[in-house]
Structure formats: structure tokens, C-alpha cells
Amino acid sequence: MHHFHHRHGTLHAEDVPLTDVAARVGTPTWVYSRATLERHFRVMDEAFGQHPHTVCFAVKANPSLGVLALLGALGAGADVVSGGELFRALRAGIPADRVVYSGVGKTERELTEALRAGIRSFHVESEGELEILDALARGMGTRAPVSLRVNPDIDPATHPYISTGLRTNKFGVPLARAAALYDRMARLPGLRIHGVASHIGSQITQLGPIAEAAARLVALARALRSAGHPVTEVDFGGGLGIAYRDEVPPSPADYARAILDAVGDSGLHVVVEPGRVIAGNAGVLLGRVLYVKQAEARTFLVTDVGMNDSIRPALYGAHHGVVPVAEPAPGAAQATVDVVGPVCESADFQARDRTLPLMHPGDLFCVMGEGAYGASMSSQYNSRPRAAEVLVDGGTLHVIRTRESYEDLVRHESVATLPPPAGGRS
Ligand code: LLP
Numbered sequence: 001m002h003h004f005h006h007r008h009g010t011l012h013a014e015d016v017p018l019t020d021v022a023a024r025v026g027t028p029t030w031v032y033s034r035a036t037l038e039r040h041f042r043v044m045d046e047a048f049g050q051h052p053h054t055v056c057f058a059v060k061a062n063p064s065l066g067v068l069a070l071l072g073a074l075g076a077g078a079d080v081v082s083g084g085e086l087f088r089a090l091r092a093g094i095p096a097d098r099v100v101y102s103g104v105g106k107t108e109r110e111l112t113e114a115l116r117a118g119i120r121s122f123h124v125e126s127e128g129e130l131e132i133l134d135a136l137a138r139g140m141g142t143r144a145p146v147s148l149r150v151n152p153d154i155d156p157a158t159h160p161y162i163s164t165g166l167r168t169n170k171f172g173v174p175l176a177r178a179a180a181l182y183d184r185m186a187r188l189p190g191l192r193i194h195g196v197a198s199h200i201g202s203q204i205t206q207l208g209p210i211a212e213a214a215a216r217l218v219a220l221a222r223a224l225r226s227a228g229h230p231v232t233e234v235d236f237g238g239g240l241g242i243a244y245r246d247e248v249p250p251s252p253a254d255y256a257r258a259i260l261d262a263v264g265d266s267g268l269h270v271v272v273e274p275g276r277v278i279a280g281n282a283g284v285l286l287g288r289v290l291y292v293k294q295a296e297a298r299t300f301l302v303t304d305v306g307m308n309d310s311i312r313p314a315l316y317g318a319h320h321g322v323v324p325v326a327e328p329a330p331g332a333a334q335a336t337v338d339v340v341g342p343v344c345e346s347a348d349f350q351a352r353d354r355t356l357p358l359m360h361p362g363d364l365f366c367v368m369g370e371g372a373y374g375a376s377m378s379s380q381y382n383s384r385p386r387a388a389e390v391l392v393d394g395g396t397l398h399v400i401r402t403r404e405s406y407e408d409l410v411r412h413e414s415v416a417t418l419p420p421p422a423g424g425r426s
Helices: 018-025 034-047 065-073 083-091 108-117 127-139 175-186 207-226 252-263 276-282 312-316 406-410
Strands: 004-007 010-013 029-033 053-058 077-080 099-101 121-124 144-151 191-197 233-235 269-272 283-294 299-303 322-324 334-340 349-357 364-367 388-393 396-401
Touching: 010 018, 010 029, 018 029, 018 283, 018 364, 018 388, 018 396, 029 034, 029 276, 034 053, 034 065, 034 252, 034 276, 034 388, 053 276, 065 083, 065 388, 065 396, 077 083, 083 099, 083 108, 099 108, 108 127, 121 127, 121 191, 121 233, 127 144, 127 175, 127 191, 144 175, 175 191, 175 207, 191 207, 191 269, 207 233, 207 252, 252 269, 276 283, 312 349, 322 349
Parallel strands: 029 388, 053 077, 053 269, 077 099, 099 121, 121 144, 144 191, 191 233, 233 269, 299 334
Antiparallel strands: 004 010, 029 283, 283 299, 283 364, 322 364, 334 349, 388 396
């Protein structure tokens, strides 16, 4: 469900025609819908009903302050994976006691910052990290709340780059090692056992792996409690998929039911870390066709949306819908095209071999499903300033990130003062 629809012949974000966005902010621009973000958050939150739970938005999906602040105001916590994401979550007003911190490579600086902030839980991913965290916390005269991130060795049946819960992945510690590590944690005075955590992958479209992982986690939590460890919370990670094309992922209600069935009467507080399911279809990337290039074997729509802006098609072969802003007349002519960008790589495409309504130079279009892992994965490759981001609320447009300038490209750079090269011209 989202709020991007054609109305009176023009694609709108809520009540704002995307032609207005292009006129005011230019292209490319990410356009987010407040109503869609709120609805997606609420549906997920309400799916867990009265069961004690916290929905910690995965900041990596969309770290814009404007988006985080909006979700935080609805009661969302944050799942962060770096000091930078922690900084953003706190800056956006998300209380530290709703922040959980995952990641295999936390530095001492990052751990210290999170200890200072007083976050809800450290999702520790290795024995080495346990030791460092213990030492840092003792040094600060505090105890770090810890949930071990376990790797349940479950195939989430998704793209290999976004599978994280297999034993061949770098994430978490093997389930079989968990009990021994909790015994160890209990003896470390800088740590306080808090819960159990896991995240098996992303864009998961089947309930089976989610239910199986949940069952294993809850069984572990119960076993740990029987062994005397004060486990009060289970974090099931994120990963619920969305429809980019014709996928039929489980609904948040089915997802929550699978988790709550596993939790049963254990009394465990539930944490989930959804990113994509909240933000993915709440954003589009608005671009413009620059040229229509008829090559021998193909027709290329050359646009101002580059792989630096939206890398998912190049990186994962991901499918994103491409929709013209001007609504095509019924039965209008179509063409099979490659929608490409200006970046100097043949992987610079948003869609390939796609049959779309005819578009011409100057026409606006949207890449759909860009609210998660769109702007957050963008770069300045080819020295392309990062695009703007706007949040639409009904009929009002708020710029939440201005387009970068050329000066922004070189803001942190300087020319080294070097002795002149030998034999060089002065
Ligand atoms: N929690 C942890 C610990 C994670 O690593 C992730 C995503 C999430 C939660 C949120 O997962 P979600 O609900 O969004 O599926 N760049 C890839 C996605 C990478 C996801 C990495 N971890 C993409 O564009 O598909």
C-alpha cells in the first residue's frame, strides 16, 4: 500500500503532483510519502498488539533525519550498525533506550559512544567483541546490556548478498556456541545479559524461514533462562520483504503471528528491526529522460538517474518499477527499452528489456520502491552530487535533504602542498 498514484493524468505523491516536485527541486529527487511511512509503521506496530514489543526501524534502509524523526515520533526505536547511524538516530530524537546496535565490526570508539549514550542493547557478534565491550564498560564504571546475535543457520531464500543467517555468513555466533558464551558473559562484570538477537536476511518473502528462526531463538532464550540467565528480550531482526514486482510477501499480521506463536507464554519482550517493509514502497526516485537513443540491438532511454543514485539494479539485479509521470492513455504505444543513466559503466541501468509506455526527452518518470536502500546506498561516483530528498505530507512538500552542489563534492578535499616534481615545469 502506498500513496503514489496517477490523478488527472499526472503521478502524485499524496496530493502533490510530481511535476511540481521536479519544477521546485529538480531531478533526480527521492520523494517520500509521510502517510505511507506512517501507515507502514503503524501496521507493523499494531500487528504485535498488546504483546510488549518495540519496533526498531533499521536505519540503514533510510537514514534521513526527516524520516527518522517522523518514525521516532510514532514510537519507533532504531536498529543501528555504526557510530554514524547512532548519531543520526539520536539527532532525530529517538531515545537511546529504544536503540539496538548490531554489526560485526564495531570499533572501540563506536562501542564507547554507544555506552555513553545508554543504548538499549548491544548485539554482540563475536567473543572478541564481548571482551572489548566488557573492558570498556568496566573502564567507564558501567555495565553494557548485551544480547548475543546468534546465527541460526537458516536459509532465508533470498539474494545471496542479503542472506545473513547461514553458517557461511560472517554474522552472529553459531547457535551451538551460544550457551557457553552466555555462561562466559555472566562472569564478565562489565556486561549485563539482556536478551537474544538474530537477523537472517532481507527481502524475505516466505514465512517458513522466519517462523523457524523464531522458534530456534525462543527455544534458546528459554534454555538460557532455565540455566539462570536473565534473558528478558528476543530481537528477531528485520527482513520482511515487499512487492517490487509480483512477489507476495507475508503480511505484517502474518509475520507478527509467526513470531508471537513462537514466543508463546514466555513473557519475552519482542523487538523487530524492519527497514524495507516500512520505507521501501514509501519512496520513489523522480528522474527525467534526457535522450532516446536507438542503438542497433536496443533502445536506450538515457536518463538523469544514475547507478550512483540507485544501485540496487546493478548490485543485485533487482527489479524496480519504472512509471511515467504523465499517465499513458489507454492503449498508448509501448516500446521495449533499457532505462539507463549517465554513469560510465554498462551496469548503470534501472531497468533492462522493459516494455514501457513510449517516453520522450524531457519526460518525467519514477523509479518505484526507492524508499529503502535507495538514497542510503547512493554515492557521488562520476562526481555526481547526491540528489535531493523530499517528504510529502498531504499537499505540502518538505525538502529534507537539499541537492548537493559541486562545492559539496570537494568540501573535504585539499591539494597537497608538494615540492615541484623533479624536472617538472614551474
Ligand atoms: N537488522 C539487521 C541487523 C540488518 O542487517 C538489516 C538489514 C535489517 C535489520 C533490516 O532488514 P530489512 O527489514 O530492511 O530487510 N542493501 C540491501 C539490503 C541489505 C540489508 C542488510 N541488513 C538491498 O538493497 O536489498
